[in-house]
Amino acid sequence: MKLWLARQRYLIDFTLASLARRKTRNLGLLFVYTVLVFMLASVTLYSHALRQEAARVLANSPEVIVQRMVAGRHDLIPPGYIEKIGRIRGVQTREARLWGYYYDAVTKANYTFMVPAQGAPAGGEIIVGPALERSRGLAKNNGISFRSYSGKLHTFVVADVLPQASELVSADLVLMSDESFRAFFDYPAGHYTDIALSVANPLEVRNVALKLAAALPDARPILREEVLRTYASIFDWREGIVLALLSAAILAFGILAWDKASGLSAEEKREIGILKAIGWETGDVISMKFWEGLLVSLTAFLLGFVAAYAHVFHFAASLFGPVLKGWAVLYPRFQLTPQIDGLQVATLFFFTVVPYAAAVLVPIWKAAITDPDSVMRG
Amino acid sequence: MRPADRALIFLTLAGAGFATCFLDATRLRAAAANDANGMATLVARLHLTDLALFTEARYTRHPSQADLHSPFQDHPQALEHFPTGSLIAPPAGLTRTTSEVGAGETAK
Amino acid sequence: MIELSAIRKAFNQGRENEFWALDGIDLHIEAQKVTALRGPSGSGKTTLLTLVGCLARPTEGRVRLAGEDISGLPERFLTEIRRRRFGFVFQQFNLIKGLSALDNIILPAYPTGQPRKQLLERAEELLARLKLGHRRAAKVEWLSGGEQQRVAICRALINDPELLIADEPTANLDSHLAREFMAILEALAGDGRSILLSSHDPLVTGSEVVDRLVEMRDGRIVDDR
Numbered sequence: 001m002k003l004w005l006a007r008q009r010y011l012i013d014f015t016l017a018s019l020a021r022r023k024t025r026n027l028g029l030l031f032v033y034t035v036l037v038f039m040l041a042s043v044t045l046y047s048h049a050l051r052q053e054a055a056r057v058l059a060n061s062p063e064v065i066v067q068r069m070v071a072g073r074h075d076l077i078p079p080g081y082i083e084k085i086g087r088i089r090g091v092q093t094r095e096a097r098l099w100g101y102y103y104d105a106v107t108k109a110n111y112t113f114m115v116p117a118q119g120a121p122a123g124g125e126i127i128v129g130p131a132l133e134r135s136r137g138l139a140k141n142n143g144i145s146f147r148s149y150s151g152k153l154h155t156f157v158v159a160d161v162l163p164q165a166s167e168l169v170s171a172d173l174v175l176m177s178d179e180s181f182r183a184f185f186d187y188p189a190g191h192y193t194d195i196a197l198s199v200a201n202p203l204e205v206r207n208v209a210l211k212l213a214a215a216l217p218d219a220r221p222i223l224r225e226e227v228l229r230t231y232a233s234i235f236d237w238r239e240g241i242v243l244a245l246l247s248a249a250i251l252a253f254g255i256l257a258w259d260k261a262s263g264l265s266a267e268e269k270r271e272i273g274i275l276k277a278i279g280w281e282t283g284d285v286i287s288m289k290f291w292e293g294l295l296v297s298l299t300a301f302l303l304g305f306v307a308a309y310a311h312v313f314h315f316a317a318s319l320f321g322p323v324l325k326g327w328a329v330l331y332p333r334f335q336l337t338p339q340i341d342g343l344q345v346a347t348l349f350f351f352t353v354v355p356y357a358a359a360v361l362v363p364i365w366k367a368a369i370t371d372p373d374s375v376m377r378g
Numbered sequence: 379m380r381p382a383d384r385a386l387i388f389l390t391l392a393g394a395g396f397a398t399c400f401l402d403a404t405r406l407r408a409a410a411a412n413d414a415n416g417m418a419t420l421v422a423r424l425h426l427t428d429l430a431l432f433t434e435a436r437y438t439r440h441p442s443q444a445d446l447h448s449p450f451q452d453h454p455q456a457l458e459h460f461p462t463g464s465l466i467a468p469p470a471g472l473t474r475t476t477s478e479v480g481a482g483e484t485a486k
Numbered sequence: 487m488i489e490l491s492a493i494r495k496a497f498n499q500g501r502e503n504e505f506w507a508l509d510g511i512d513l514h515i516e517a518q519k520v521t522a523l524r525g526p527s528g529s530g531k532t533t534l535l536t537l538v539g540c541l542a543r544p545t546e547g548r549v550r551l552a553g554e555d556i557s558g559l560p561e562r563f564l565t566e567i568r569r570r571r572f573g574f575v576f577q578q579f580n581l582i583k584g585l586s587a588l589d590n591i592i593l594p595a596y597p598t599g600q601p602r603k604q605l606l607e608r609a610e611e612l613l614a615r616l617k618l619g620h621r622r623a624a625k626v627e628w629l630s631g632g633e634q635q636r637v638a639i640c641r642a643l644i645n646d647p648e649l650l651i652a653d654e655p656t657a658n659l660d661s662h663l664a665r666e667f668m669a670i671l672e673a674l675a676g677d678g679r680s681i682l683l684s685s686h687d688p689l690v691t692g693s694e695v696v697d698r699l700v701e702m703r704d705g706r707i708v709d710d711r
Contacts (some may be wrong), residue, residue: 006599013383014596054429062421097425101436110436116424127429166417171430172439174435194427194443225440227427234441240382263630267583277541278594279569280643281562295385302392309399313406323620337410338403371570373541375580375654376532380602 001150011288012295016273019292029260030300036253037352039246042320044344045312047239052339054231057169058224063205065097065222066212079190081216085197085289088211090204096192098181102146102174107135109329113174113181117196120177125159131330133172150182164333171332213272242320254313257356264363272364276372280368285360285368293360304352305345313338336354487517487649487680487702488538488571493547493692494532494704503682507533509705515682516640516698517648520675523684525692532653534702535577538682539572539651540564543658569594573642579634583639588613588622589634598645605644612640632663639670652683656690664689671695687692 018028066085068075077096098115111132121127128138138144138158145155161168181187199205209221272285280288292346313316313336420426432438493511498504508530510541515538523531536542539550540556543564549557549567556567573594578702581590591609592602613619616636621629624638635655655671656664665689672695675681691699701709 005597006601007597009382010599011379011382012385014593016381016385017585018582047616057417057421057429058427060418061427065427067443081623083483095425098478101439103436109434110439112430112439114424131430131433162420163416166420167416167430169421169426169430170430171425172433173424173430175424193480222442229427230442266651270580271582274582275593276565277576277580278569279565279645280594280597281565284597291469292463295389299392302389302396306392306395306399309402312405330430333451336405338399339593340400340403354582370543372565373536375576376541 007058007284010289011284012291013290015288015295016293019296025260026296027219029257030296032253033257033300033352033356034304034307036249037301038307039249039320040243040303040346040352041053041118041297041308041348042311043242044238044316044348045308045338045340046317046336046343046346047235048243049312049336049339050113050291051232051235053168053336054235055228056337058228058231059226061224064197064208066195066215066216067220067222069218076188077116077192077195078283081280082192082195084216085195085212088208090199090201091197092200093198095196097194097196097272098178098187099193100185100187102179104146105138107214108330109135109172111172111174111330113176113184115178116175121159121175123177123179124156125176126162126180127162127173128158129162129170129173130164131216131332136328139198146368148186150157150186154180154184167332168334172330191236191271243377258359264367269367269370270375272367273370273372273375275369276368277322277375286364289360289364290357293357294353296360297356301349301353305348309338309340312336487552489548489550490514490537491536491548491550493534493537493544493549495530496545499545504571507705508537508544511604511705511707512709513710514699515649515680516675517680518661518678519673519697520695521683521698521700522691522696523566523682523700523702524686526686527685528704530607530705531701531702533705535651535653535682535684539574541566548619569597569645571648573645573647573650575635575638575642575650575655577654577657579658581634581637583627584625586623587618587626587629587640589635590626590637593644594641595644596609609644612643616640631658632666635659635663635667636670643674649680649682652681652686654687655683656685656687661689668693668695 001301027283066077068077068081083096083097085091093116097117100113102111104111109131126144127138132138136144138161140160142157142158143155144158145153147153156176162173162175176184178206181190197208205225209223209235212221234293238262275285275288276282311319316335385410427442430439432441490511493508493513494506495508496504496506511534512528513534513674521532525531533542536545539551544557547557548555551567551571556564582593585593588606588609591612592605595605610619610622613622616639618633618636618640621633621637625660626634629637634660639650642652643664656669659667668690670691671681671683683690690696699709699711700707702710
């Protein structure tokens with residue numbers, strides 16, 4: 001074992017010395033390799049964490065949202081509609097929600113106006129999301145005017161700002177009282193936007209939805225699990241798009257690495273002959289080259305992964321967050337909770353380290369079994 | 379020091395950095411587990427249904443709550459000019475009609 | 487020390503361009519002697535060296551090393567024997583470019599896994615002996631032809647072999663350097679080391695250092711003095 005270790009150290013010495021001979025070339029390769037791992041790891045870490053975050057946060061959203069459809073379009077919930085739902089077994093609570101969108105011409109951004117079920121601010125007061133606080137330069141007790149769709153100017157006082165930490169779900173929210181909301185949007189009395197149902201037993205959600213569809217044929221139930229699935233697919237999509245864009249780079253690197261690693265020059269072949277002639281075994285030559293492949297690819301993998309981790313979870317994926325997040329006037333600023341999928345890391349490892357190591361080894365295998373007397377004859 | 383030792387020490391350090399990522403992730407997860415940022419509570423309190431990621435247009439703000447026709451103006455899979463629209467698939471439930479839903483199935 | 491009996495070696499056997507480089511060689515190479523193979527190019531000198539040095543196996547016949555038949559041994563064992571018992575000085579020197587003289591010298595000892603300190607000490611000794619100590623850190627491609635050959639000799643001696651094999655050692659040297667090489671050879675022979683070399687340089691074959699001159703032609707031994 002000790003002898004084996006001593007041998008491997010010598011082989012690493014040699015492989016490093018031979019890598020050092022083409023220093024710029026090999027460092028360049030290592031750099032490109034590291035950047036590639038960094039990009040791939042950033043994308044997978046980021047989208048996985050975002051997927052998990054969406055699942056975690058939205059696990060608390062209502063089990064079922066009921067929209068009413070008129071002529072195939074989303075319409076308001078008329079008075080008395082909510083009472084019809086109460087008779088369905090399994091529904092624990094039902095709450096009518098009031099919310100809508102407002103386009104702010106000043107910042108050219110869309111806000112979500114909403115009436116919270118509990119803890120609504122007093123009339124004339126609003127609670128704003130952190131992105132709004134930034135874009136409009138708002139602070140507590142400031143006044144702000146919005147011109148409503150009917151053309152009237154409404155002035156509100158900012159009662160509070162939602163915590164910055166919750167920005168991922170609250171960036172563009174404007175919370176106000178029922179009366180303010182109705183007055184601002186000229187919302188008909190007794191009407192609501194949609195209905196949130198809470199169902200105690202998760203196994204019953206589907207049944208509730210079926211019963212809803214039967215009792216209220218003009219209702220469209222949206223289940224929480226659908227929402228979660230939608231988010232998973234959104235980030236799958238995005239990951240896919242970024243990876244598709246990256247695939248050209250991956251291919252280019254693949255060609256480069258293959259060419260570098262597998263194209264054994266005449267000189268390298270001669271060297272292998274010399275090493276064998278002076279007493280290196282075929283196994284020594286192969287081990288030496290194996291170390292070369294491993295040192296380069298493992299270094300690139302480890303450095304790339306660590307850099308990607310720091311980039312995604314400590315620097316908010318600033319390099320390509322916009323592609324994965326979306327493109328908007330009001331960007332939520334948020335720090336993701338790190339979720340690392342072991343399988344993803346293993347896959348990344350497998351697809352970055354193994355091909356390179358193999359590309360280094362395969363041609364060597366062929367060269368290393370040639371007769372050592374070629375050096376004398378050559 | 380020998381180059382081999384230097385390389386092995388470097389690799390060990392890089393490996394330690396790799397392991398640190400996992401430790402750091404565990405630490406940050408533990409911090410987030412008790413809902414320190416209040417997000418889960420807020421979602422529950424306000425009945426929120428979507429992440430505030432895509433605020434560029436009204437119909438991209440709540441992908442799960444979107445109107446049947448509005449996000450994909452003329453055709454369920456039409457591309458439109460916001461990046462989000464070209465990137466997100468319509469929620470599965472939206473591509474079915476109300477009559478199908480009403481005929482005894484929930485939207486899938 | 488080494489006994490060759492009825493050795494034949496074919497290249498491209500069974501093909502149209504089949505060629506018998508050695509055709510019936512019987513030779514006993516004695517220990518602690520300087521043996522020189524002489525002959526025109528194509529006479530089979532180099533091929534014979536590769537067989538003695540375990541770089542290749544004969545097509546027919548037997549090679550005995552210290553009484554043991556090694557002609558049928560698998561590659562791994564031949565490598566082991568080659569590393570422990572033979573040192574090679576090639577005609578083209580065959581140093582590894584980009585490495586320093588010192589690194590080149592200790593290369594054959596890598597598979598043995600000996601402590602590096604010990605290895606470096608021995609390499610320094612050899613360098614000092616061949617008056618090359620001042621060039622230890624120089625990359626081999628910056629060395630002159632004579633210096634390169636001395637590095638090659640140091641490399642051949644690092645594992646303290648019983649037999650030093652040199653193929654056309656003076657072919658790439660001018661007369662002055664060739665004479666220097668012969669001086670080194672004399673010193674090594676004086677240590678009691680066995681040496682086998684091939685040459686058609688009269689400076690080598692006519693030298694007093696050579697104990698025995700084997701004359702070759704067309705793959706056969708034609709004269710043995």
